[in-house]
Amino acid sequence: MEDIILEMINITKTFPGVKALNNVNLRVKKGEIHALVGENGAGKSTLMKVLSGVYPHGTYTGDIRYNGELCEFKDIKSSEKVGIVIIHQELALIPYLSIAENIFLGNEQGKNGLIDWHATTAHTQELLAKVGLKESPQTLITNIGVGKQQLVEIAKALAKKVQLLILDEPTAALNEDDSANLLNLLLEFKKQGISSILISHKLNEVSKVADSITILRDGATIETIDVQTEPVTEDRIIKGMVGRELTDRFPKRDVVIGDVIFEVKNWDVYHPLHGDRKIINDVNLTVRQGEVVGIAGLMGSGRTELVMSIFGRSYGQKISGHVYKNGQEVHLTDVSKAIENGVAYVTEDRKQYGLILIDDIKRNSTLANLNKISNRYIIDENKEIVEVEKSRRQLNIKCSSILQPTVNLSGGNQQKVVLSKWIFTEPDVLILDEPTRGIDVGAKYEIYTIINNLAKAGKGIVLISSELPEILGMSDRIYVMSEGRITGEMSQSEATQEKIMRHVINR
Structure with a gap:
């Protein structure tokens, strides 16, 4: 035995x-x-x-x-x-x-x-x-x-x-x-x-x-x-x-890429505590309408620090450089300004920064854009319920009701609530930082489908992922970061795991 x-x-x-x-x-x-x-x-x-x-x-x-x-x-x-x-x-x-x-x-x-x-x-x-x-x-x-x-x-x-x-x-x-x-x-x-x-x-x-x-x-x-x-x-x-065969890990998308919607030029960022230590060094990137732009790199390469510093200067000090939206310079000096200018950021740490876990799906979903469901600073609860129910159906959030605490949801459904929160702000540019970390292949496919639908609607998507197959399978164009710099840029057609890793290593 x-x-x-x-x-x-x-x-x-x-x-x-x-x-x-x-x-x-x-x-x-x-x-x-x-x-x-x-x-x-x-x-x-x-x-x-x-x-x-x-x-x-x-x-x-x-x-x-x-x-x-x-x-x-x-x-x-x-x-x-x-x-x-x-x-x-x-x-x-x-x-x-x-x-x-x-x-x-x-x-x-x-x-x-x-x-x-x-x-x-x-x-x-x-x-x-x-x-x-x-x-x-x-x-x-x-x-x-x-x-x-x-x-x-x-x-x-x-x-x-x-x-x-x-x-x-x-x-x-x-x-x-x-x-x-x-x-x-x-x-x-x-x-x-x-x-x-x-x-x-x-x-x-x-x-x-x-x-x-x-x-x-x-x-x-x-x-x-x-x-x-x-x-x-x-x-x-x-x-x-x-419960079914998943023949294609990445859903197909008809790519219709438009004009440049978002641009970052000569972006420098210093460490929030150590002011003499430069974390992001002269980064330049562009995002077009309907385009998924991947950012690849090892942990510690500066990917998260870059996007957080862009999104309302949520990271770093002595930040310099320029951000343009539809050709006009915008000043994203805080998170509110970023949201007002149509930029949203889905954090890599959904539990600490993305959600209020003890609160329900309804409140988490509307938190970033209360003006949309308010009249003279008073929340219209009926309108809030209608909007959140619509998001729940669109994103296929599995829950007992929208009043269920988010702490009791699975990781994949928590991630969908974070996405619904930022989609609710009606962004033109959506930055996704490790959006499928810690979730299973079925939930990943659903997240990928949501990303594709947003791109199809003309949004500009920035996708950070540590999984190279995900970067290759979802991105139209790829930047590679290493030690706070952009070390490579390539289209999906020319990108391979080997080529990306060469840019990671050859700083």
């Missing part, structure tokens, strides 16, 4: 108005990497929250067997006590504490109420060596990048003597090198007998490291594939996830 570390049997979890999990079954072997895939809202994160005690026993039905024993976890501490550790997509580190303090927070080294800092530092060094991180234990979290923060979270899990490590979209915010390092680390853990459950929308990564793949759709188990014995293709996984 196979050595099984985890069985989740007929797990059912209900929220008001929706059955999030419906008799889900999951079986994980000892020392394997088990991928859990599905569309946003399929129930992956909910299932892992049931397993880890975030949703305690009694709030769901079904059984959890861990190392052969029936478990009834009341909270996260009780699951961690037996070696189950979950690392959420939003990292739970405290920026202004050191690496050592974060790793042992709640698990302090010492006795009689006193922390043994010598032991804490020594243990931290051992753990950092295991995950391949060479930082000092005293380094503050705020001073290291997201990739290294992810390794700190894993070191924190190792400190809790993890046997089953759950990673929820661990590479969503990482570049290719950091993603590869993390996946190699999982393979190393596998050799040490540690089991992993990997939730990911990046199917190429799943195919690379997973021993088994369980597909969820609409809160139910579709199938579990044994990678060692069965042929696995991305097309098979996608069909299981979305």
